[in-house]
Amino acid sequence: MSHITVAASADAVRRMFEALRDRFTFSSSDSANFGPFSASYAVTLHLENGSVELRDDNTIAISQLDIKFDSLRVGIGFDIPELCIGGWCIIPNPFPIGPDCLLGVPGICLFSRNPDIDISLDLSGIVTVEVSATTRPVARYRVDPNRTAAMTYLDAEDASPPVPNQWQIFIDPVQVIVDVFNIPADIAANLLEQAVTNAINDQLPGPDWLKDLFRAILGPILDLVRRLLQLPDDIGAWLSDLLASSFGLLNLIVAAIAQYLSSEHPIHLFEDPLPILDRDANSIPGTTLIPVKIPIRDLGVRVNSREMILEANVGAQL
Amino acid sequence: MAFTDNSGLYGAINEEGINLVISHLMRQRPSLFNHGTSFVGSNTRLLCAPIDIAPAVVQRNNPIITVQDPLPVLGTNPEVGFNYCFQIAKVEIDLHPGEIVLPAELTPPLAEQHFAVHARMCAGLGCPAKDKVDVPPDPHGRSVVLPTSQLECFCLDLFAVGHVEVTVAVTATGARRFLLGKVDGLEIVDIKPDGLESSLECYLNAFIQLVILPRAKVEITTLVTHVLQNLATITLVPTPSSPTVPHNPIIEDDQLKMLINLVVSP
Numbered sequence: 001m002s003h004i005t006v007a008a009s010a011d012a013v014r015r016m017f018e019a020l021r022d023r024f025t026f027s028s029s030d031s032a033n034f035g036p037f038s039a040s041y042a043v044t045l046h047l048e049n050g051s052v053e054l055r056d057d058n059t060i061a062i063s064q065l066d067i068k069f070d071s072l073r074v075g076i077g078f079d080i081p082e083l084c085i086g087g088w089c090i091i092p093n094p095f096p097i098g099p100d101c102l103l104g105v106p107g108i109c110l111f112s113r114n115p116d117i118d119i120s121l122d123l124s125g126i127v128t129v130e131v132s133a134t135t136r137p138v139a140r141y142r143v144d145p146n147r148t149a150a151m152t153y154l155d156a157e158d159a160s161p162p163v164p165n166q167w168q169i170f171i172d173p174v175q176v177i178v179d180v181f182n183i184p185a186d187i188a189a190n191l192l193e194q195a196v197t198n199a200i201n202d203q204l205p206g207p208d209w210l211k212d213l214f215r216a217i218l219g220p221i222l223d224l225v226r227r228l229l230q231l232p233d234d235i236g237a238w239l240s241d242l243l244a245s246s247f248g249l250l251n252l253i254v255a256a257i258a259q260y261l262s263s264e265h266p267i268h269l270f271e272d273p274l275p276i277l278d279r280d281a282n283s284i285p286g287t288t289l290i291p292v293k294i295p296i297r298d299l300g301v302r303v304n305s306r307e308m309i310l311e312a313n314v315g316a317q318l
Numbered sequence: 319m320a321f322t323d324n325s326g327l328y329g330a331i332n333e334e335g336i337n338l339v340i341s342h343l344m345r346q347r348p349s350l351f352n353h354g355t356s357f358v359g360s361n362t363r364l365l366c367a368p369i370d371i372a373p374a375v376v377q378r379n380n381p382i383i384t385v386q387d388p389l390p391v392l393g394t395n396p397e398v399g400f401n402y403c404f405q406i407a408k409v410e411i412d413l414h415p416g417e418i419v420l421p422a423e424l425t426p427p428l429a430e431q432h433f434a435v436h437a438r439m440c441a442g443l444g445c446p447a448k449d450k451v452d453v454p455p456d457p458h459g460r461s462v463v464l465p466t467s468q469l470e471c472f473c474l475d476l477f478a479v480g481h482v483e484v485t486v487a488v489t490a491t492g493a494r495r496f497l498l499g500k501v502d503g504l505e506i507v508d509i510k511p512d513g514l515e516s517s518l519e520c521y522l523n524a525f526i527q528l529v530i531l532p533r534a535k536v537e538i539t540t541l542v543t544h545v546l547q548n549l550a551t552i553t554l555v556p557t558p559s560s561p562t563v564p565h566n567p568i569i570e571d572d573q574l575k576m577l578i579n580l581v582v583s584p
Contacts (some may be wrong), residue, residue: 003331003332003334003335003338004330004331004335005328005329005330005331006327006328006330007320007321007322007327007328007329008322008326008327009320009327011326011580012322012326012327012580015552015580152373152374152377153374154374154377276339276343276536277343277347277533277534277536280533283349283350283384283533284384287381289349289380290346290374290375290378290380292342292343292346293342293346294338294339294342304320306320306322307320307321307322307328309321313335314331314335314338314339314342316338316341318342318372
């Protein structure tokens, strides 16, 4: 029988998980060229909600964990074929001398840049992703890499920052499942069309009636974009695929969550040796007595459907 | 039945674990258990019982004994005193159900929800040779300590029974709750006459209650290994007594157990 037994109810474990969840953040950005267009993304996200279920098979199931995008911007750059309008002559010069044309319409060429259109879509409010995971509690012993071999446990405590050894309890993911990005098709199409319209408007010269004329020549904006980018009907699915598959963002998020849970942030930790009495500067005038600490050995952790149980022994020697 | 059927957190340590904790306490804070004059402190070979000291005590220049004034010879002026030492050399805790054979004065068997202690107490007086008692007075009128090369030592077995309570200390950072041992009865074996025995027991009881136990009280969050204590919205408080939890802390099955509730701040 272990010397020490500590148990946390399912409710306590849920609160521990919530504290862990609330400290998770993730950010990433990337860009790539995909032939007819170039794309980029920048994302920051955190986690919310989620339910925790302890199971008798020594696993903790986490479900309905929402990925909330604090920012999710997708940039798309593409070329519209150059369009030159005007440049024709209304009154040619009949005389052999002078310019060929006495009165002409000046020519202008549109979409000469490369890329012509560089739009940024803010998807942060419309994308939802849900995560579920099956985890298993594990106890690990951590020796701080900044702790030198010559340090005693008190030296490690006094270091700035302190570098004590720690027992850490992780909930190690056995499996993490992330839903596909759910980007509503109609909202995505509207966003894309509005962004492209604004971008094209910025490049069109002249007053509004002239811009209307140019847009009439170009045809429906979304059709133009679909044609140029070879987009399917479901723009939302295309954006989802762009982020999830082409950029591999889902895999990055899964890997980040898995690493966070398995090795970066324990659900619980404590020092070894464990302090049981503080330093004492009062009992003997002019002297600060060292803290009293006990070595914790053989830490094990397990769960059943009702609680998480930690068991450990008190070591004989520090 | 789950450990946490009646609380959010549960912590328990068995008597083997407690006795290891006590051995670490005695090794790391020897000055709590060993007292004597500065002469004895400087000449630890004079001690009545060897002290097992953790290396950190020496590394951090912590004292091995708490230095006390010499034991005065009554009526001397300037004061003349004896070197002496007083040591608690061994402590063994037994949680209910009891296994230590208690003296009859402590009404065995050990009552439910109680612990028993078997301790070995040693003391010694630095008696000088008879011809050295007549020491010359200090020319500056200071007190004089009788010279000695060894202590006249004796050791006694001490038994006690007690229980554990939760005490609250209000600090700048909020209320801190500690587990504190309380002595309900104490008995020294085989001392006569009875008045001497009672006087010694009275003194030792006061020493344990006023010196040892207050300085060895352990914060309850330590026993639950700091679980959740860093969450700002959660306060850990002992589960109050109820029909389902008649005692808390609990001493049973050779273990000290503590049930703790999570109180969520609004």
